[in-house]
Amino acid sequence: MTPARGIAGAAVLLLGSFVGAGISQTVADFGEGYGTYVLVPAGEFLMGDNHAEGDPDEVPVHHVYLDDYYIAKYKVTNYEYARFLATGGYGDSLYWEAGGFGDYGTAPRYWWTDKYHGGGAAGNETFPVVGVSWHEAAAYCSWVSYETGERYRLPTEAEWEKAARGTDQRRFPWGESVDGSYANYEYSGDPYEPGITPVGFYDGSVRENFPTNANVSPYRVAELAGNVWEWCQDWYGGDYYAVSPERDPKGPDRGSSRVLRAGGWVDSHYYHRAANRNSSFPENRNPIQGFRCVRER
Amino acid sequence: MQSDCRWLLLLLTITTFALSGCEPGLRTVDDGYGEYVFVPAGEFLMGDNFDEGNSDEIPVHSVYLDAYYIGKQKVTNAAYRRFIDASGYRQVGLWQDGGFGEHGGAPDHWFEPEHHGGGVAGNDDYPVVGVSWYEAAAYCSWLSDTTGARYRLPTEAEWEKAARGTDQRRYPWGNDIDASYASYDSGEPRASLRLTPVGFFDGTTRGGRATRDNSSPYGAYDMAGNTSEWCWDWYDRAYYLRSPTTNPTGPDSGTSRVLRGGGYVDSGYYQRSAGRHKLGAHFKSYKASFRCVREP
Numbered sequence: 001m002t003p004a005r006g007i008a009g010a011a012v013l014l015l016g017s018f019v020g021a022g023i024s025q026t027v028a029d030f031g032e033g034y035g036t037y038v039l040v041p042a043g044e045f046l047m048g049d050n051h052a053e054g055d056p057d058e059v060p061v062h063h064v065y066l067d068d069y070y071i072a073k074y075k076v077t078n079y080e081y082a083r084f085l086a087t088g089g090y091g092d093s094l095y096w097e098a099g100g101f102g103d104y105g106t107a108p109r110y111w112w113t114d115k116y117h118g119g120g121a122a123g124n125e126t127f128p129v130v131g132v133s134w135h136e137a138a139a140y141c142s143w144v145s146y147e148t149g150e151r152y153r154l155p156t157e158a159e160w161e162k163a164a165r166g167t168d169q170r171r172f173p174w175g176e177s178v179d180g181s182y183a184n185y186e187y188s189g190d191p192y193e194p195g196i197t198p199v200g201f202y203d204g205s206v207r208e209n210f211p212t213n214a215n216v217s218p219y220r221v222a223e224l225a226g227n228v229w230e231w232c233q234d235w236y237g238g239d240y241y242a243v244s245p246e247r248d249p250k251g252p253d254r255g256s257s258r259v260l261r262a263g264g265w266v267d268s269h270y271y272h273r274a275a276n277r278n279s280s281f282p283e284n285r286n287p288i289q290g291f292r293c294v295r296e297r
Numbered sequence: 298m299q300s301d302c303r304w305l306l307l308l309l310t311i312t313t314f315a316l317s318g319c320e321p322g323l324r325t326v327d328d329g330y331g332e333y334v335f336v337p338a339g340e341f342l343m344g345d346n347f348d349e350g351n352s353d354e355i356p357v358h359s360v361y362l363d364a365y366y367i368g369k370q371k372v373t374n375a376a377y378r379r380f381i382d383a384s385g386y387r388q389v390g391l392w393q394d395g396g397f398g399e400h401g402g403a404p405d406h407w408f409e410p411e412h413h414g415g416g417v418a419g420n421d422d423y424p425v426v427g428v429s430w431y432e433a434a435a436y437c438s439w440l441s442d443t444t445g446a447r448y449r450l451p452t453e454a455e456w457e458k459a460a461r462g463t464d465q466r467r468y469p470w471g472n473d474i475d476a477s478y479a480s481y482d483s484g485e486p487r488a489s490l491r492l493t494p495v496g497f498f499d500g501t502t503r504g505g506r507a508t509r510d511n512s513s514p515y516g517a518y519d520m521a522g523n524t525s526e527w528c529w530d531w532y533d534r535a536y537y538l539r540s541p542t543t544n545p546t547g548p549d550s551g552t553s554r555v556l557r558g559g560g561y562v563d564s565g566y567y568q569r570s571a572g573r574h575k576l577g578a579h580f581k582s583y584k585a586s587f588r589c590v591r592e593p
Contacts, residue, residue, distance in 0.1 A: 113348070186564045187484035256552070266566035268482045281534050284352045
């Protein structure tokens with residue numbers, strides 16, 4: 001198994017090097033080593049299942065206006081998450097204002113599990129961190145805020161969906177149809193089958209004789225479909241689209257589950273549609289859930 | 298083993314039990330509303346021993362259950378129609394608090410061909426779907442009234458033991474799943490995913506398609522795939538941290554009831570016998586059905 005990209009300290013630099021010179025206005029890593037973030041410009045989009053193919057919670061399709069924001073180009077990697085651990089993130093309540101401080105031991109559930117490419121073993125730096133609860137994901141974003149002085153947090157569900165499909169109501173981040181060259185889903189045929197793929201694997205190159213297509217959204221955000229689910233900020237509400245505000249919706253005021261988006265490596269691509277919604281209780285840690293952060297302007 | 302068989306044969310002569318074999322798990326009873334398979338008293342290890350599931354599936358813990366019978370198949374449309382025809386929806390005594398009068402006179406999708414509803418000809422052998430927890434519980438209560446035996450929804454622990462026995466297997470038949478074992482999302486186009494009649498996966502060839510016998514160690518069929526099944530218990534994600542070790546019946550209160558097993562649109566990960574799902578008791582899902590247990 002060849003890591004998709006460089007490892008350890010090299011990973012950050014290489015992530016940065018993917019940024020094309022011509023799009024420097026919309027992509028930035030802010031030079032601080034917390035990954036590359038992509039600008040999603042302010043404006044309206046249509047949220048929800050316009051293809052009449054999804055679950056009842058994906059409708060009605062409705063207009064949403066969002067201010068501009070940055071979103072991580074990739075899911076959070078083990079390399080990035082390891083820095084949170086190394087700086088004592090699990091032992092400092094400062095980062096856990098959303099709850100969960102002291103509830104999760106000293107590392108994600110699968111940190112030492114080879115099968116899920118846990119970050120505790122060398123060579124797994126470019127795999128997405130998994131086995132993290134919503135609280136651990138939120139705490140990581142909070143930690144980045146304290147480290148950088150900027151405002152990082154989990155994306156709202158609306159921010160996530162806009163980042164994934166833009167304003168033209170496409171089904172998947174890259175377009176309308178899907179096959180195993182685009183994303184890691186159940187039986188998609190990647191060299192890691194059945195399992196997690198490294199972050200950035202689906203970039204259009206040929207990997208171990210496996211040709212990939214670029215899994216990028218209209219804003220050039222990578223892998224918002226597939227591999228591992230991503231925690232969002234919002235409480236989950238199955239009927240939320242019927243009552244959500246048009247401007248910067250932030251989810252119901254309360255609930256019992258938090259939103260998950262993107263679809264995982266055990267799921268069929270029905271769940272990888274950008275409009276698909278899922279949820280889980282916030283304490284849940286399993287091998288199919290990770291996350292990325294947004295950075296407020 | 299030999300003495301067990303003699304004991305069972307003796308039992309046969311003095312009871313109404315139908316004995317279909319000498320192996321453990323193949324003792325059945327039929328009160329006229331479908332076969333029920335015997336699950337002997339004893340201990341099993343409940344929960345995700347593969348370290349692959351959700352946090353609500355751990356810790357793995359030892360559970361002792363008294364003996365019970367459980368439906369060999371999911372409740373079919375034909376069976377459920379008898380409940381409707383017997384005015385089950387109008388007998389208040391059959392319904393758990395809050396359920397009576399809230400569920401119309403038939404399950405959701407009952408008249409929809411695409412969901413193999415029981416109100417459409419030719420669907421007798423399909424599992425009844427679109428039933429709320431209340432309707433499922435009322436059906437089992439009706440069986441009790443009708444037969445004189447005690448029927449009810451299985452507890453979550455009874456369901457899991459019936460599905461995987463005592464050897465901690467992942468699925469009812471073993472550790473691996475493919476489309477010959479169960480109706481589930483095995484990577485086929487979503488539009489081709491189908492509900493199957495109960496007992497479809499019995500090792501025979503059907504319509505040119507070879508099936509394998511998907512029965513559990515005790516002889517219950519389709520405990521993975523096709524539909525999820527209502528259990529009695531309130532759902533609590535942290536229940537395994539504090540559940541009693543003998544005959545657990547779930548928390549005293551909650552907001553959702555437990556569903557077990559995965560549906561025909563769910564992938565293999567969600568078919569694991571240790572997997573736990575939940576749904577509000579009033580919801581009627583096209584992929585939710587049930588089976589009852591019968592007390593000895």
